[in-house]
Amino acid sequence: MCAGDVAAPARVASTSIAVEVPSAGGTPLANGPPMTKRLLGAAGLLLCAAPLRAQTIDDGILLSKKTLCAGVVYGHNSWTEYWEGTLKRENGNVGTVTTSTVAGMATYGLTGRLNLLATLPFVSTHASGGTLQGQDGLQDLTLAAKFQAFSVAGDRLRGYVVGTYAVPVSDYVPDLFPLSLGMASQRLSGRGTLSLRAGKGWFAGATAAYTWRDNVTLDRPAYFTDGQLFLTDQVQMPNTFQYAVNVGYGRGRLSVPVTYTQQNTLGGGDIRRQDAPFISNRMNFKVLDALVMYHLPKLDGLALRAQAAYVIDGRNVGQSTTVLAGLMYTVHF
Amino acid sequence: MNARKSAHTSAVLTLAAALAATGCDKSITSSEPLPALTPAGVDAGAGTWKMLVLTGPTQIAVPPPSPVSASDYQAELTQIKDAQRNLTPEQRAAIDYWSGGGVLRWNQILREMVARFNLPPAPRDNGTYPAPDAENPFGDPQFPFSNPPYAARAYAYVSVAQFEALKSAWAYKFQYNRPSPSKVDSGIQALMPTGDLPAYPSEDAVLSGVTAEMMKLLFPAAVEEITLKAAEQRNAAFWSGKASPSDITAGLALGKAVAVVFTARAATDGMRAAVGTKAQWDAFAANAAAKGEQPWTSLDSPPRPPMLPFFGNVKAWTLTPADIVAERPGPPPSTSSAQMRQELAEVKSYSDNATREQVAIANKWADGAGTYTPPGHWNDIAAEHIRDARWSEVRTARAFALLNMSLHDAAVGCWETKYFYFNPRPTTLDSSAKTAIGVPNFPAYTSGHSTFSGASAAVLEYLFPAHSADFEAMMNEASISRLYGSIHYRSDIEIGKDHGKRIAGYTIKFAREDGAH
Numbered sequence: 001m002c003a004g005d006v007a008a009p010a011r012v013a014s015t016s017i018a019v020e021v022p023s024a025g026g027t028p029l030a031n032g033p034p035m036t037k038r039l040l041g042a043a044g045l046l047l048c049a050a051p052l053r054a055q056t057i058d059d060g061i062l063l064s065k066k067t068l069c070a071g072v073v074y075g076h077n078s079w080t081e082y083w084e085g086t087l088k089r090e091n092g093n094v095g096t097v098t099t100s101t102v103a104g105m106a107t108y109g110l111t112g113r114l115n116l117l118a119t120l121p122f123v124s125t126h127a128s129g130g131t132l133q134g135q136d137g138l139q140d141l142t143l144a145a146k147f148q149a150f151s152v153a154g155d156r157l158r159g160y161v162v163g164t165y166a167v168p169v170s171d172y173v174p175d176l177f178p179l180s181l182g183m184a185s186q187r188l189s190g191r192g193t194l195s196l197r198a199g200k201g202w203f204a205g206a207t208a209a210y211t212w213r214d215n216v217t218l219d220r221p222a223y224f225t226d227g228q229l230f231l232t233d234q235v236q237m238p239n240t241f242q243y244a245v246n247v248g249y250g251r252g253r254l255s256v257p258v259t260y261t262q263q264n265t266l267g268g269g270d271i272r273r274q275d276a277p278f279i280s281n282r283m284n285f286k287v288l289d290a291l292v293m294y295h296l297p298k299l300d301g302l303a304l305r306a307q308a309a310y311v312i313d314g315r316n317v318g319q320s321t322t323v324l325a326g327l328m329y330t331v332h333f
Numbered sequence: 334m335n336a337r338k339s340a341h342t343s344a345v346l347t348l349a350a351a352l353a354a355t356g357c358d359k360s361i362t363s364s365e366p367l368p369a370l371t372p373a374g375v376d377a378g379a380g381t382w383k384m385l386v387l388t389g390p391t392q393i394a395v396p397p398p399s400p401v402s403a404s405d406y407q408a409e410l411t412q413i414k415d416a417q418r419n420l421t422p423e424q425r426a427a428i429d430y431w432s433g434g435g436v437l438r439w440n441q442i443l444r445e446m447v448a449r450f451n452l453p454p455a456p457r458d459n460g461t462y463p464a465p466d467a468e469n470p471f472g473d474p475q476f477p478f479s480n481p482p483y484a485a486r487a488y489a490y491v492s493v494a495q496f497e498a499l500k501s502a503w504a505y506k507f508q509y510n511r512p513s514p515s516k517v518d519s520g521i522q523a524l525m526p527t528g529d530l531p532a533y534p535s536e537d538a539v540l541s542g543v544t545a546e547m548m549k550l551l552f553p554a555a556v557e558e559i560t561l562k563a564a565e566q567r568n569a570a571f572w573s574g575k576a577s578p579s580d581i582t583a584g585l586a587l588g589k590a591v592a593v594v595f596t597a598r599a600a601t602d603g604m605r606a607a608v609g610t611k612a613q614w615d616a617f618a619a620n621a622a623a624k625g626e627q628p629w630t631s632l633d634s635p636p637r638p639p640m641l642p643f644f645g646n647v648k649a650w651t652l653t654p655a656d657i658v659a660e661r662p663g664p665p666p667s668t669s670s671a672q673m674r675q676e677l678a679e680v681k682s683y684s685d686n687a688t689r690e691q692v693a694i695a696n697k698w699a700d701g702a703g704t705y706t707p708p709g710h711w712n713d714i715a716a717e718h719i720r721d722a723r724w725s726e727v728r729t730a731r732a733f734a735l736l737n738m739s740l741h742d743a744a745v746g747c748w749e750t751k752y753f754y755f756n757p758r759p760t761t762l763d764s765s766a767k768t769a770i771g772v773p774n775f776p777a778y779t780s781g782h783s784t785f786s787g788a789s790a791a792v793l794e795y796l797f798p799a800h801s802a803d804f805e806a807m808m809n810e811a812s813i814s815r816l817y818g819s820i821h822y823r824s825d826i827e828i829g830k831d832h833g834k835r836i837a838g839y840t841i842k843f844a845r846e847d848g849a850h
Binding site: 089091092093095129130131132133134171173175176214215218219220221222223224227228229230231232234235236237272273274275276 | 359360361362363364365441444445448449452453454455456473474475632633634635684689692693694696697698699700702703704705710713760767768769770771772819
């Protein structure tokens with residue numbers, strides 16, 4: 001049921017790329033860690049499974065029962081320009097911000113309709129300008145359950161619901177944007193996904209997710225954001241909404257989906273003029289993303305994946321380019 | 334099959350329920366709530382406490398009020414009763430907001446104002462920086478850039494002006510002894526605690542007048558918010574039955590008149606010359622080089638002019654210019670000395686190996702751009718102790734005045750020292766010494782945080798001796814945080830703390846002799 005199993009057309013589906021919302025957040029100035037993570041969530045898990053049978057939190061694909069797909073994905077994200085609120089600019093005090101990510105991922109088909117997913121990235125950040133120390137460490141563990149809610153039209157159209165929980169697994173500094181490793185917040189996400197096989201190798205999909213974000217505790221006892229001084233170390237994190245649409249073509253061992261994703265933070269202030277970004281900023285972004293997935297012909301279960309993403313518009317995030325590459329292996333029990 | 338399907342469904346429903354549950358309560362609570370203030374004492378003698386800037390408590394004349402039996406006063410009481418019959422929820426909220434004490438509330442507002450304006454100008458495309466312009470405060474850059482010296486001066490002007498205005502108000506209150514409206518007329522509810530303090534002139538109105546005028550001077554772009562807050566404070570005093578219109582009118586006039594005196598002082602205290610010129614900035618570097626020292630350079634990109642290099646010449650509150658020079662610490666280790674190499678290596682060790690706990694301490698006290706600054710942090714610390722002491726408004730104002738005079742004087746002394754030696758930051762001497770926090774744009778020696786903290790701890794230990802150990806621990810943590818963050822050498826810190834304590838000694842000497850001790 002894995003690599004090479006082109007015979008299961010039902011699995012040839014979308015891959016709304018993307019964006020594993022909970023981690024998303026986009027980063028202020030950054031798109032750094034979160035953005036990378038977000039794409040990794042897609043990337044890594046996508047790698048699993050058979051050709052054209054990606055498997056992510058937000059795509060329309062499932063691993064078959066008692067199948068485990070695990071692997072590693074490397075991501076490189078960088079930006080020089082960012083949006084200070086809505087003003088696009090550069091900043092010599094950070095120069096080019098680069099985020100590298102190595103993520104371990106696993107997906108397991110508990111049944112034919114329910115998959116469990118896990119992702120854990122190690123992230124490192126670096127600023128080419130200024131004096132600030134780059135950060136590195138384990139970021140957030142993401143766990144998800146994906147359930148196929150329906151299948152109609154001769155299994156050409158499927159619907160999924162996904163629940164996701166993410167939690168920081170190390171005590172990384174939450175307050176050093178754009179160099180923080182992540183959003184430092186526990187997150188719960190609910191997602192719905194539609195996946196359509198149009199025939200002749202074409203596929204399309206749409207997905208939307210709402211993410212609840214728990215408060216974050218800073219190292220400091222007071223902070224100013226969104227026009228107000230807060231005399232507490234607790235930060236209320238606005239929730240986020242995300243949607244994505246994708247279209248792609250797949251044949252044989254190759255699959256090439258293209259995805260447009262938009263994520264909005266439902267609250268939060270802008271980065272002030274010449275201020276540093278803050279964790280609860282209103283970080284919005286629109287991302288275009290293309291990936292190529294290829295299942296190796298002679299190595300059963302191995303899939304290679306290459307992906308590139310570019311932020312075409314944003315607010316309080318960096319205009320980042322992300323490149324991802326990974327290797328995943330699938331086994332059946 | 335059905336059983337399995339329902340198991341799946343229930344798993345998804347459970348997760349959905351968990352999502353919904355956690356989405357509910359994310360409310361956060363300020364660490365500094367201000368419950369209604371019922372002062373432990375009225376400080377009836379505060380009108381005799383020593384003045385700093387005013388010549389005496391009656392420098393500003395406050396005419397006698399009408400007797401409580403007069404028809405104009407009786408008409409005022411009727412106005413209060415009419416207002417109290419129709420109080421809206423917003424009016425009641427305003428009463429609650431201001432009943433925690435005007436001095437404490439304005440201190441909170443002031444800290445917020447400092448944080449709002451504590452942002453350096455953004456560079457122009459050609460790599461230069463525009464200067465904030467008091468004549469164009471709404472522009473880009475906004476005015477002011479309320480960096481630590483600016484903020485120290487702002488906290489001090491507001492606090493000292495409030496203190497002087499209230500001492501004057503107290504003199505008239507106990508000279509005229511007009512009770513508060515709710516004491517005169519039992520038909521008037523006391524919706525704010527009034528105690529036995531005479532109402533004329535209204536201390537709330539005094540505070541609204543003096544504070545708003547000083548804050549509009551210091552933060553002109555916030556004129557609307559400041560004006561609205563001040564008006565709300567006066568209205569709250571009226572709606573609550575604490576003060577009559579004539580109590581308020583007299584108080585407002587007194588507060589504004591005191592502000593005129595302080596505004597005149599501010600115009601001539603040397604602040605206007607604190608920025609200096611490029612030729613003067615270059616001379617600092619040339620002087621340091623002539624002494625064989627590596628001069629300070631800006632680590633901002635593009636390089637930014639040094640922060641207020643002549644703030645060391647700004648008038649202090651309790652030290653003379655000669656005192657400032659006399660208290661200046663001796664020189665730092667030479668940039669070419671073995672001791673400096675050793676101190677630099679120590680900084681580098683924290684850059685490479687600081688623990689998460691040490692980084693948390695660096696962040697806790699960073700108080701950099703966009704925050705209420707280190708003086709604001711010490712006001713934050715002081716506010717909770719002052720609130721818990723339940724002092725009268727005038728004694729509360731005294732506490733903030735002592736703290737903020739000392740912080741201002743520490744800023745003057747520290748800045749005088751910094752630009753006298755023009756000592757470079759660790760990252761300038763070793764570019765591999767990356768920092769956990771932003772590097773301030775002024776010379777390293779001595780540490781501003783350490784000087785501020787030494788001065789603050791000394792004043793707070795004077796005010797709250799039972800908590801001395803706490804203040805000492807905070808002072809040490811705030812100071813060493815700069816080494817943990819890799820932006821200061823140990824000498825900057827140790828000598829800065831000592832310098833700050835010595836400067837605070839002048840304020841404490843005043844306090845011991847001001848009649849309130």
